[in-house]
Amino acid sequence: MKNEIISKIMEFISTSEFNKLPNTEIKIYDSPLIGFADVNNNLFENYQQKIGPFHMTPQEWFTAEFENSSLSDGTVICWILPFSETILKSNYLEKELPSKEWAQGRFYGEQFNDILRQFAVSLITKMGYRTIAPSLSSHWKRIYSDHIGHASTWSERHAAYAAGLGTFSLTDALITEYGMAMRVGSVITELVLAPSPIPYKGVYDNCLHYNSNRCGACIHRCPAGAISLKGHNKDLCFAYTREKVMPAVNDVYGVTTPSCGLCQTKVPCERSIPKLPKTKVSVTP
Numbered sequence: 619m620k621n622e623i624i625s626k627i628m629e630f631i632s633t634s635e636f637n638k639l640p641n642t643e644i645k646i647y648d649s650p651l652i653g654f655a656d657v658n659n660n661l662f663e664n665y666q667q668k669i670g671p672f673h674m675t676p677q678e679w680f681t682a683e684f685e686n687s688s689l690s691d692g693t694v695i696c697w698i699l700p701f702s703e704t705i706l707k708s709n710y711l712e713k714e715l716p717s718k719e720w721a722q723g724r725f726y727g728e729q730f731n732d733i734l735r736q737f738a739v740s741l742i743t744k745m746g747y748r749t750i751a752p753s754l755s756s757h758w759k760r761i762y763s764d765h766i767g768h769a770s771t772w773s774e775r776h777a778a779y780a781a782g783l784g785t786f787s788l789t790d791a792l793i794t795e796y797g798m799a800m801r802v803g804s805v806i807t808e809l810v811l812a813p814s815p816i817p818y819k820g821v822y823d824n825c826l827h828y829n830s831n832r833c834g835a836c837i838h839r840c841p842a843g844a845i846s847l848k849g850h851n852k853d854l855c856f857a858y859t860r861e862k863v864m865p866a867v868n869d870v871y872g873v874t875t876p877s878c879g880l881c882q883t884k885v886p887c888e889r890s891i892p893k894l895p896k897t898k899v900s901v902t903p
């Protein structure tokens with residue numbers, strides 16, 4: 619069943635008309651990475667403790683969605699959608715504002731991610747297993763917490779970390795085998811599937827900065843001054859995309875969402891895990 623789900627998701631991504639910028643032949647996403655986490659993985663409770671009680675566990679999502687029914691076993695299925703080369707390269711010359719293709723890739727790319735979430739829910743539900751996509755639920759909300767700033771009730775990349783798909787970085791972005799210029803999605807199902815192996819030990823294993831002190835490329839790419847050796851300032855990042863980028867490009871590019879992504883392009887971790895030094899140290903937050 620796992621192979622059937624993987625191949626149907628892959629086929630949907632490679633054939634869907636929605637995986638293209640409108641009225642163009644520009645593909646938004648290349649082939650995905652797909653990973654599986656056990657709903658009983660301790661990380662989900664760990665996230666709730668570290669992020670805040672508002673960040674729901676897979677079990678809480680089921681209880682909220684299916685009126686008090688519980689989830690004893692099941693799987694969180696996650697995917698990584700890497701942006702296509704055309705979209706990545708379009709951002710290379712930009713120093714302050716995103717390219718048209720990047721801004722449209724973010725806008726139409728997240729619409730496609732939602733369509734993929736619906737596709738995955740319907741596929742697995744038709745196989746006979748209740749399935750939900752937290753990001754499509756009325757219980758999904760953005761949260762601003764005093765303790766951790768911008769957050770939400772379900773972080774797609776924390777789910778992907780638990781599914782073995784990548785680790786965090788100086789910018790907070792998740793660095794995967796296909797890099798970090800990508801978007802993430804997930805569904806929670808009562809179907810039990812074998813979890814993916816976890817190819818890392820520490821939360822920042824794939825980030826060159828944390829493992830060599832020789833990178834920081836994202837610091838120089840960020841036009842908002844939001845990234846420093848101390849990490850990612852979410853407030854500055856949020857303000858730049860809303861106050862500077864949106865008024866400058868949204869009407870011209872025909873989009874309604876904030877975008878930027880300069881820190882995700884023209885950096886060593888854009889499309890792969892950068893080569894790390896041999897004496898790698900695992901860092902925990």
Ligand code: B12
Nearest residue numbers: 768769770773774786789790791792798801802877878879
């Ligand atoms: C709120 C939000 C924002 C906020 C805050 C981002 C943030 N750091 O969380 C703002 C507005 C700043 C933002 C900006 C952008 N965003 Co945004 N955003 C979200 C959203 C809606 C929710 C994120 C969330 O819940 N975060 C929870 C908090 C707690 O996460 P955090 O602070 O990063 O977590 C850190 C700590 O918790 C730490 N940590 C501490 N203890 C522990 C313990 C363990 C065990 C672990 C594993 C980790 C850990 O690890 C993290 C890294 O330091 C998600 C969609 C979603 N539902 O997930 C998209 C999402 C994170 N955004 C995304 C993107 C692409 C962007 C932008 C590039 C958009 C743009 N401007 O073009 C920028 C820059 C992203 C960046 N560098 O982080 C992608 C991420 C893709 C990627 N490669 O990682 C997401 C997943 C959307 C998607 N569906 O793909 N975003």
